[in-house]
Amino acid sequence: MTLEALIFDVDGTLADTERDGHRPAFNLAFQELGLDWHWDATLYGQLLAVTGGKERIRHYIQHHLPPHARPSGDLVAALHQAKTRHYLRLLESGAIPLRPGVRRLLEEARREGVRLAIATTTTEDNVTTLLRQGLGQDALGWFDVIAAGDIVPAKKPASDIYLWTLHALGLPARSCVAIEDSEWGLRASLGAGIATLVTVNGYTQAQSFNGALAVFSDLGEPDAPATVFNAPGAAYALVDVALLRRLTAG
Numbered sequence: 001m002t003l004e005a006l007i008f009d010v011d012g013t014l015a016d017t018e019r020d021g022h023r024p025a026f027n028l029a030f031q032e033l034g035l036d037w038h039w040d041a042t043l044y045g046q047l048l049a050v051t052g053g054k055e056r057i058r059h060y061i062q063h064h065l066p067p068h069a070r071p072s073g074d075l076v077a078a079l080h081q082a083k084t085r086h087y088l089r090l091l092e093s094g095a096i097p098l099r100p101g102v103r104r105l106l107e108e109a110r111r112e113g114v115r116l117a118i119a120t121t122t123t124e125d126n127v128t129t130l131l132r133q134g135l136g137q138d139a140l141g142w143f144d145v146i147a148a149g150d151i152v153p154a155k156k157p158a159s160d161i162y163l164w165t166l167h168a169l170g171l172p173a174r175s176c177v178a179i180e181d182s183e184w185g186l187r188a189s190l191g192a193g194i195a196t197l198v199t200v201n202g203y204t205q206a207q208s209f210n211g212a213l214a215v216f217s218d219l220g221e222p223d224a225p226a227t228v229f230n231a232p233g234a235a236y237a238l239v240d241v242a243l244l245r246r247l248t249a250g
């Protein structure tokens with residue numbers, strides 16, 4: 001297999017965005033619309049089983065609120081627009097840095113001629129703002145494809161967003177590697193036939209990652225080696241293009 005492209009998930013992978021980013025943005029939107037709803041970190045961890053912010057709000061209304069407490073009108077679109085506005089403001093404040101090794105691997109891939117793409121459930125605005133904030137204004141040009149949110153009918157763990165990304169890249173799955181953080185994300189990329197490396201975070205570390213190339217704590221930095229979870233003692237402490245080529249050479 002020749003490695004032609006890396007396809008990155010966003011939330012939890014490029015940055016640890018959920019607990020201290022999306023979650024407070026949801027809570028600010030609830031306040032703004034006069035609702036007494038509050039998603040604490042534990043409840044949010046449960047709600048992350050539903051991908052997509054609009055779908056998550058709808059799930060919360062249907063499964064966590066008694067019938068008499070459910071809003072009469074359909075507030076989902078208005079709530080999600082307000083939440084996205086708050087989330088973008090959080091990103092623009094610089095409050096959410098890229099995870100270890102992300103910039104290093106992206107820059108190395110570019111030097112090595114490995115193409116870059118994004119395949120995410122979140123909105124395109126959220127992605128472009130995170131990339132500009134974390135990598136600089138010209139960062140969008142690093143990516144041949146940015147596939148985000150509602151451009152596909154079904155969100156992860158469905159493989160739609162990865163199949164869309166492969167088509168847009170004009171590449172077969174065997175020429176690509178995906179980087180994900182969650183079980184649902186892994187199922188989506190594997191379902192599209194894409195070899196996938198997982199870097200976990202606080203919300204996903206206990207999930208199952210059968211079929212992953214490898215499971216790491218993060219992508220690692222030379223002065224801050226990563227922990228390899230599914231190959232204890234493995235002699236690699238950071239994820240680089242050479243390792244990805246080695247892991248997919250078989």
Ligand code: XBP
Pocket residue numbers: 009010011012018022050051052053054119120121122123126156185
């Ligand atoms: C994670 C998601 C997203 C975010 C919230 O996406 O499931 O829905 O939690 O973002 P990823 P939105 O595929 O990057 O892990 O409110 O914009 O959906």
Ligand code: MG
Pocket residue numbers: 009010011012013180181182185
């Ligand atoms: Mg993710």
